[in-house]
Amino acid sequence: MKKAENIIVGISIGDLNGIGSEIILKTFEDSRMLELCTPVIFANVKIVSFIKKHFELTAQLHGIDKLEQIVIGKINILNVWREGVDISFGNNNENAGKYAIKSFVAATKALKEGFIDALVTAPINKSNIQSEEFKFPGHTDYLDKELDGNALMLMVQDTLRVGLITDHIPVNEVAKHLTEDLITKKIGVIHKTLSQDFSINKPKIAVLALNPHAGDNGVIGNEDDKILKPTIKKIFESGKLVFGPFPADGFFGSGQYEKYDAVIATYHDQGLIPFKTLSFGNGVNYTAGLNKIRTSPDHGTAYEIAGKGIADNNSFREAVYLAIDIYNSRLEHAEISKNPLKTKEKQL
The missing domain is CATH 3.40.718.10 (Isopropylmalate Dehydrogenase)
Structure with missing residues (x-):
């Protein structure tokens, strides 16, 4: 190493x-x-x-x-x-x-x-x-x-991790992008990265609903009932600990997110607004799946304060720390994959 x-x-x-x-x-x-x-x-x-x-x-x-x-x-x-x-x-x-x-x-x-x-x-x-x-x-x-690989935006601050199924697309196009194939791929990427890059065994993943109140049984849209719920059920039955879809409005405010190793949002602002509120300027954007x-x-570039010497470098420093941590985690994961006995030794 x-x-x-x-x-x-x-x-x-x-x-x-x-x-x-x-x-x-x-x-x-x-x-x-x-x-x-x-x-x-x-x-x-x-x-x-x-x-x-x-x-x-x-x-x-x-x-x-x-x-x-x-x-x-x-x-x-x-x-x-x-x-x-x-x-x-x-x-x-x-x-x-x-x-x-x-x-x-x-x-x-x-x-x-x-x-x-x-x-x-x-x-x-x-x-x-x-x-x-x-x-x-x-x-x-x-x-x-x-x-x-299959790139996925994963926002990270300590144990708070928020991933996105869709990222930089208009809100009015989100629903048509939510297919079983895409949801399965993105959850697969997060599951792998939690294990390989964050050294978490049997990670628990929460998925947020697209519509208010998870659609209220079809009253406020049917995407959650027709696409998200059956896809999550199928992934859960394959052995991954994936749960949801949860109504997004109270998920973070109630502290429910703390029960999971990662939360996956259906679109950009649904995930990034609560993340940036909770991360207090120390969050990091990690491109998982590569x-x-x-x-x-x-x-972003923060043009309004550029050149004034007042920019806060906490998030950038944390990005360097996380890159180093993930590099080391990947080395360890590769070593364990070659020698599974090391996992047993760590557990003992």
């Missing part, structure tokens, strides 16, 4: 006009972070040095031109581009999107090729990243194409 500091965490720089670069540098301003991993920031050392000076930070940066030059225990900056970039904090423009994607694509390639052990992505703006070369709604969709590890903070 790798020593802690030898775990190499790649970091895409995000939108240069947002708070991404600030929260990255603030996180690694604490030298103790370098005892947990070695960061590689995909950007340009001159740009990152300029940003460091702007925020009056003191962390030492190590510029490299090739991934083979990574130095353990240093804050490595890989020069993905050479030209200068105009930074205009707080402004949404195509130039910022262009370099955010240059960084992200290079980091994803390094992840695929094994130069980095995990990827943490700083926030991007979904509108300014679109181009002829990049036609994806965001990070997750591109990673789903590039990495083997053969590689990717995390990110649970917020």
